[in-house]
Amino acid sequence: MIAxxxxxxxxxxxxxxxxxxxxxxxxxTMRAVNAINFAQGDIFMLGAxxxxxxxxxxxxxxxxxxxxTILVVSVIGILFEKVAYKPLYRARLGRAEHHVILIISxxxxxxxxxxxxxxxxxxxxxxxxxxxxxxxxxxxGMLLPMEYIWVVILAIFFMLTLHYFFQKTxxxxxxxxxxxxxxTAALMGVNIxxxxxxxxxxxxxxxxxxxxxxxxxxxxxPTMGLTYGLKGFTAAVVGGLGSVRGAIVGGVLLGILxxxxxxxISSTYKDVVSFTILILxxxxxxxxxxxxxxxxxx
Amino acid sequence: xxxxxxxxxxxxxxxxxxxxxxxxxxxxxxLHIYTLIGIYIFLSIGLNIIFGHTGQISLGHAGFFAIGAxxxxxxxxxxxxxxxxxxxxxxxxxxxFGLVVGRACxxxxxxxxxxxxxGFNEIVRMVLVHWEGLSGGPAGISKIPNASILxxxxxxxxxxxxxxxxxxxxxxxxxxxxxxxxxxxxxxxxKENALAAQAMGVNTTRMKIIAFGISTLYAxxxxxxxxxxxxxxxxxxxxxxESLTLLLIVVLGGMGNILGPIxxxxxxxxxxxxxxxxxxxxxxxxxxSLMTLMVFAPKGFAGINLSFLWRRISGKN
Numbered sequence: 001m002i003a004x005x006x007x008x009x010x011x012x013x014x015x016x017x018x019x020x021x022x023x024x025x026x027x028x029t030m031r032a033v034n035a036i037n038f039a040q041g042d043i044f045m046l047g048a049x050x051x052x053x054x055x056x057x058x059x060x061x062x063x064x065x066x067x068x069t070i071l072v073v074s075v076i077g078i079l080f081e082k083v084a085y086k087p088l089y090r091a092r093l094g095r096a097e098h099h100v101i102l103i104i105s106x107x108x109x110x111x112x113x114x115x116x117x118x119x120x121x122x123x124x125x126x127x128x129x130x131x132x133x134x135x136x137x138x139x140x141g142m143l144l145p146m147e148y149i150w151v152v153i154l155a156i157f158f159m160l161t162l163h164y165f166f167q168k169t170x171x172x173x174x175x176x177x178x179x180x181x182x183x184t185a186a187l188m189g190v191n192i193x194x195x196x197x198x199x200x201x202x203x204x205x206x207x208x209x210x211x212x213x214x215x216x217x218x219x220x221x222p223t224m225g226l227t228y229g230l231k232g233f234t235a236a237v238v239g240g241l242g243s244v245r246g247a248i249v250g251g252v253l254l255g256i257l258x259x260x261x262x263x264x265i266s267s268t269y270k271d272v273v274s275f276t277i278l279i280l281x282x283x284x285x286x287x288x289x290x291x292x293x294x295x296x297x298x
Numbered sequence: 299x300x301x302x303x304x305x306x307x308x309x310x311x312x313x314x315x316x317x318x319x320x321x322x323x324x325x326x327x328x329l330h331i332y333t334l335i336g337i338y339i340f341l342s343i344g345l346n347i348i349f350g351h352t353g354q355i356s357l358g359h360a361g362f363f364a365i366g367a368x369x370x371x372x373x374x375x376x377x378x379x380x381x382x383x384x385x386x387x388x389x390x391x392x393x394x395f396g397l398v399v400g401r402a403c404x405x406x407x408x409x410x411x412x413x414x415x416x417g418f419n420e421i422v423r424m425v426l427v428h429w430e431g432l433s434g435g436p437a438g439i440s441k442i443p444n445a446s447i448l449x450x451x452x453x454x455x456x457x458x459x460x461x462x463x464x465x466x467x468x469x470x471x472x473x474x475x476x477x478x479x480x481x482x483x484x485x486x487x488x489k490e491n492a493l494a495a496q497a498m499g500v501n502t503t504r505m506k507i508i509a510f511g512i513s514t515l516y517a518x519x520x521x522x523x524x525x526x527x528x529x530x531x532x533x534x535x536x537x538x539x540e541s542l543t544l545l546l547i548v549v550l551g552g553m554g555n556i557l558g559p560i561x562x563x564x565x566x567x568x569x570x571x572x573x574x575x576x577x578x579x580x581x582x583x584x585x586x587s588l589m590t591l592m593v594f595a596p597k598g599f600a601g602i603n604l605s606f607l608w609r610r611i612s613g614k615n
Contacts, residue, residue: 036409087593099408100355101592104549107542108588115582226538230420233413268428275417282414283402 007143008263009256014148015217016255017155021210022232023239023247024159025203031242032179032199038103039080039110041229043204046113047073047211048128048220049121056129066154069212070205077204078197084109085200086193110225118222128215147216158209159248162202166244175199207232227271234278240288249290316463320456329455330527335567336462337523342547342559343473344516349545350554351477352509353489354404358415360540361422362514366392366521367531368426371439374526381445385522392518393511400510404503419538426533438532445526458527465523469516474556476512485509489554543570546588 022044029037037043050072054065084105132147166172177185178195186192210232214220235254239246254274262270281288320329345359366388373384403414426433433439444453445461452461476482484505487495496502525531543566551562569587573580 036413038412084589084593099412100349100545100549100553103355103357103409103412104542104546105589105592108585108592111539111581111585112589113585115579115585119578119582226420230413230417237413269424272421272424275421278417279403279414282406282410286406286410 003143004263005260007145008259010144011148011217012256012259013252014151014255015259016235016252017152017248018210018213018217018251019228019231019235019254020248020251021155021158021206021213022228023235023251024162024244025207025210026233026236027242027244027247028199028203028206030236032175033085033196035085035102036106036233037080037085037200037203038106038229039084039113039225040203040207040232041225041227042110042113042117043073043077043080043225044207044211044228044232045117045220045222045225046076047208048214048224049117049126049211049222050208051212051215052121052126052128052220055131056126062131066209066212069208073208073211074201074205078201080109080204081197081200086196114222114225121220121222123222125219125221127219131215145216151213151216154213155209158206159244162206163244171198230278231274234274234281237278237281237286237288240291243288243290246288246290250288313467316467320459326455329459331567331571333455333459333462333527335563336459336466337520337527338544338547338563338567339466339559340462340469340520340523341517342544342551342563343469344513344520345544346548346551346554346559347473347476347485347516348506348509348513350548350552350558351482351489352485352506354506354510355408355412355545356415356510356513357412357538357541357545358399358417358419358422359513359517359544360536360538361415361419362392362396362517363521363524363540363544364422364426364531364533364536365395366518367525367536368433368439368521369518370522370525371442371531372432375439375442381443381526382447385445385519388522388525389515389518392521393515396514396517397507397511400507400514404506404510416538416541419536419541423533423536423538426536433533436533438530438534440530442525442529442531444529445523452526462523462527465519469519470560473516477556481505481508486554550591 022040025040025043026036029035029040047069050069051065054060054068055062058065060068085102088102088105132150136143136145137149138144166176174185174190175195175198177188178190178192182192185195210228211220214228218224231254232251235251236242236247237250238254239248239250254277257277258270258274261273319332324332341359341363344362345356348354348356369391370381370384370388373379373387374381379387399415399418403411403418406414427436429435444451445458446452447461452458477485484495484500487498487500488502488505488509492502524535547562547566548558549562550566551558551560555561570584573584576583
């Protein structure tokens with residue numbers, strides 16, 4: 001019994017760190033430009049497919065394929081910003097309309113990416129090659145699947161890198177300044193347009209890491225984006241949308257909860273449980289666990 | 299005075315055209331598509347009430363569409379209840395769900411409301427896939443009997459066309475009266491500025507829930523018609539992208555424009571059907587055209603601004 005709970009929790013943390021990465025991507029764009037990218041899940045899907053392409057078809061070593069995937073997908077993310085986001089940001093429209101148009105434009109781009117993937121890689125599920133050692137590690141009589149440990153380690157590594165980038169580098173500081181006050185940052189010499197592109201690029205890179213780390217857990221399918229996008233968004237909302245720490249806490253909590261539901265109740269309704277959590281959180285505590293509730297501005 | 303007569307003549311002309319359309323040598327498939335357009339007009343009128351007129355986005359309307367379709371299917375195919383009763387029940391059950399979801403979700407705004415309603419849509423779809431005892435699972439419910447009212451059975455393509463057209467016209471008249479009523483004006487006030495509306499004495503929470511309820515009522519009725527048009531329902535017919543299609547119809551036709559649902563449905567369903575011949579590239583082009591449309595014509599066909607378009611293309615701001 002305890003061994004089973006322990007195993008559910010470990011695999012929950014592994015899948016949760018992937019939700020956390022996607023949630024982080026949502027939080028990045030939310031913080032910087034106050035926009036939600038509805039194609040974030042499809043960018044995650046591209047991460048998985050490019051990962052497979054480099055690993056399986058081009059036989060590139062794992063470390064190099066992670067870097068190549070990040071590079072390719074962040075370029076796609078930047079292109080995405082230039083094509084589907086920026087032209088709309090400039091259009092002078094009412095607030096409500098602006099939201100809707102952004103939603104449709106990003107969903108439209110998501111549909112495009114999904115179907116492009118279907119044409120390139122085919123509609124069937126593709127499996128990743130074995131990347132991580134399969135033998136479970138034995139800790140105090142409990143078996144820990146090594147591949148899950150690797151997923152968590154790599155996720156933490158990339159999150160720390162991102163943290164370092166934001167806290168210590170000049171460009172990262174510029175990005176943080178932009179998200180706090182665009183106009184002042186511009187006056188201080190931050191290139192706002194570059195900052196926006198970079199934000200979308202970084203968000204794409206973070207989701208791409210999530211996509212490639214899904215390897216030991218799931219197959220890649222062209223339509224996986226919607227589910228993982230919603231789960232990532234749920235993770236971000238549970239922790240507090242816009243907060244980096246929140247996305248991580250929310251992702252891990254969601255992953256553990258989902259796995260416990262799967263293990264002890266039923267696997268058919270695990271997605272229903274996650275989406276119910278999303279709706280409940282949006283209703284009861286939309287600011288999430290870690291952020292203070294926001295005041296409505298008049 | 300003249301314009302009034304012109305309007306009346308125009309409406310009569312359209313009605314005559316609709317009445318004789320099946321006899322103009324149109325093949326059954328096209329007639330089926332026209333019937334489908336009628337159902338989409340029904341559904342998008344619903345979405346236009348909450349989104350176009352009241353300004354609250356919903357990306358979960360395919361969920362209510364599904365609830366209506368399944369209610370009608372279960373009542374007629376499994377319990378043997380007659381069509382008129384099932385039709386009304388489909389609307390009412392969808393309305394009950396709508397009131398519950400609306401009561402809960404309408405506190406949210408913008409993208410958050412969009413995400414919450416997408417979540418609802420996915421929940422409905424998954425319950426339909428997994429609860430096999432109720433919904434027949436992924437295979438759905440087949441052999442839904444044809445609609446019949448007072449002994450008159452609508453079994454042919456032509457018959458179904460007339461049924462849907464008559465109900466759609468009735469639905470449209472109700473919609474038009476609703477929007478020009480006191481309620482419609484309060485809806486618009488909420489869309490323009492919720493805080494100001496509240497200050498003027500509009501009970502915004504109540505009005506938003508009423509608008510959402512009516513909108514889901516329409517979705518439920520549309521669902522029932524859909525079930526009896528195809529005699530078959532399955533969860534695949536109600537994915538999240540269907541909610542997006544409805545949203546697009548409303549945006550293309552012009553948000554809050556009374557004729558918007560008609561214009562939008564005709565154009566969008568026609569475009570979707572014509573893209574079908576592109577086979578694999580169909581959805582690819584659909585996606586890219588959504589994005590382009592939002593960049594160049596963010597206010598729909600009603601709001602295409604040619605000079606703005608030209609400045610965008612020529613790169614001058």
